Amino acid sequence: MSDVIAIKPEQDLQPLPLIPEAIKSEPYPLDALGAVLGNAAKIIAEGIQVPPAMAGNSVLAAAALAVQHIANVNIDGRSYPISLFCLTIAESGDRKSATDKCALAPAKQAQAKLQSDYKASVKCYQDDIQVFEKEKKLILNNKKLGPDETRARLHELKEPIAPKQPNLLADEPTIEGLQKSFAKGLPSQGLFNDEGGQFFGGHAMSAEQQLKSAAGLSRLWDGSDQARTRAGEGESMFICNPRLSVHLMIQPIVAKRVLSDPILSGQGLLARFLIVAPESIAGTRLYNGMDISQKPAAQRYRQALSKAHDIEPSLDENGNLQPRELPLSAKAKMSWIKSYNAIETAIGNHQELGNIKAEASKAAEQTLRIAAVLTLIENPDATSITNETISSAIVLIGYYLNEQLRLQKQIEVNPELANANELYQWLINKGWQNFNLRKVCRNAPRFARKAKDARALLELLEEYNWIIRLPKGVDIGGKPTKEAWRLTNAI
Known part of the structure; x- marks a missing residue:
């Protein structure tokens, strides 16, 4: 019996699709961000x-x-934080860091000012502590005072309060780290990381910590109080009314794992994120020499955000954040209710948003949050949200829901076919005319390093006519090989 495997005529080999053709994202509605944010984003x-x-x-x-x-x-007596969780999916080299740096410039400036003020406050605090301890010692050493009068004098002493740590921005904390940061620092903070893979691949999202971290972050999005009980001295804490906004930027290979993670999806954390995954424009970015800092739109953006950062938070007698309430105008409320009802109708079984029920269920609240952010950026003293602004927020949330639908369809792709497609793209990039199983296993992406996994994926590519099996014993790298292939129509 011949060892040569029969090969179909190559002209008859028409590659079959491994995955559905990618659906392009819709244009982001920058104008809906308003004059300050929209024009800054354009620049x-x-x-x-x-x-x-x-x-x-x-x-x-x-x-x-x-x-x-x-x-x-605030709507109908229900009060919601206006913090936002955002997630941007983009390839390495798509200038995530440069974008994040530009957008966060006012926050970085605010943090630098906080750190400078903190140094001066610490010096005053240390001086006040010395005075406090000296007065306390005088009272305790005063032998003319009886126990009751000593206690009364000590009670009258006001122990200095340590200044809040100036931790406006964090980039990769654990949930415990965030809780400590809120306990000792500012009541309003941000988790921003242009290499979000470090966060999702770090200790906070390890197998042992993932559920706790997801639950903790979800509670922070909700603005819920944080209680932490520990046996160690100073380890127990109660954090009242914290505010956290998040922006993580991750690569598609990380997003693929994150968006399909059953814990992150089932627990509800992902449903709280506003996600974008735009197509790369690499290859079209010819040098333009623009100095963004000199553009009026960028200057207005920095001024508006800096003004907001400079507004002192309203605190209660215990030092807890106590933001004022921002209601909707009568017309804005009517528009929001109409949007609310339309979304609710669309999340039923077999309806348009049925496959993203968790995300769509948060959409009405997200709309309110976005509208409040747009309102306060334009005017920090605003007393209500206008119909124009809520309409803009409805446009934005429509975009984010469509993006979720698009990404959900990509997640639903058969994972074996998705890996086969990724392996094929990798083979194309390697430029190999022919290859054997051993060569693939030595160099392939991690999911195809084991022989049985690589063989299964190569057989899928063969079945779908993307590669052709070569005769047994063909020479690869100067040695005969049992299993070898080449790309269909490769020369």
Whole structure:
């Protein structure tokens, strides 16, 4: 019997699709961000040369951080924080860091000022502590005082309060780290990381910590009180009414794992994120020499966010954040109710938003949050949300829901076919004319390093006519090989 495997005529080999053709994202509605944020996002997109969706998500997240301490949004007696969680998916080299740096410039400036003020406050605090201890010692050493009078004098002494740590921005904390940061620092903070894979691949999202971290972050999005009980001295804490805005930027390979993670999806954390995944524009970014800092739109953006950051938070007698309430105008409320009802109708079984029920169920609240952010950026003293602004927020949430639908369809792709497609793209990039199983296993992506996994994927590619099996014993690298293939129509 011949060892040669029969090969179909190559002209008859028509590759079959492994995965559905990618659905392109819709244009990000930058105008709906308003004059300050929308024009800034346009300048960032043009100057840094990034997709508008990346610029839009970045400025929206930075704006939420700037104003979340000012107000809650209120409708029919229900009060919601206006913090936002944003997630941007983009390839390495798509200028995530440059975009994030530009959008966060006002926050970085605010943090630098806080750190400078903190140093001066610490010096005053240390001086006050010395005075306090000296007065305390005088009272305790005063032998003319009886026990009751000693206690009364000590009670009258006001022990100095340590200044809050100036931790406005964090980039990769654990949930425990965040809780400590809120306990000792500012009541309004941001978790921003342009390499979000470090967060999702770090200790906070390890197998042992993932559920706790997801639950903790979800509670922070809700603005819920945080209680932490520990046996160690000083380890127990209670954090009242914290505010946290988040923007994480991750690569598609990380997003693929994150968005399909059953714990992150089932627990509800992902449903709280506003997600964009724009197509890369690499290859079109010819040098333009634009100095963004000199553009009026960028200057107005920095001024508006800096003004918001400078507004002192309203605190209760215990030092807990107590934002004012920001209601909707009568017309804005009517528009929001109409949007609310339309979304609710669309999340029923077999309806348009049925496959993203968790995300769509948060959409009405997200609309309120976005509208409040847009309102306060334009006017920090605003007393209500206008119909124009709520309409803009409805446009934005419509975009985010469509993006979720698009990404959900990509997640639903058969994982074996998705891996086969990724392996094929990798083979194309390697430029190999022919290859054997051993060569693939030695160099392939991690999911195809084991022989049985690589063989299964190569057989799928063969079945779908993307590669052709070569005769047994063919020479690869100077040695005969049992299993070898080449790309269909490869020369």
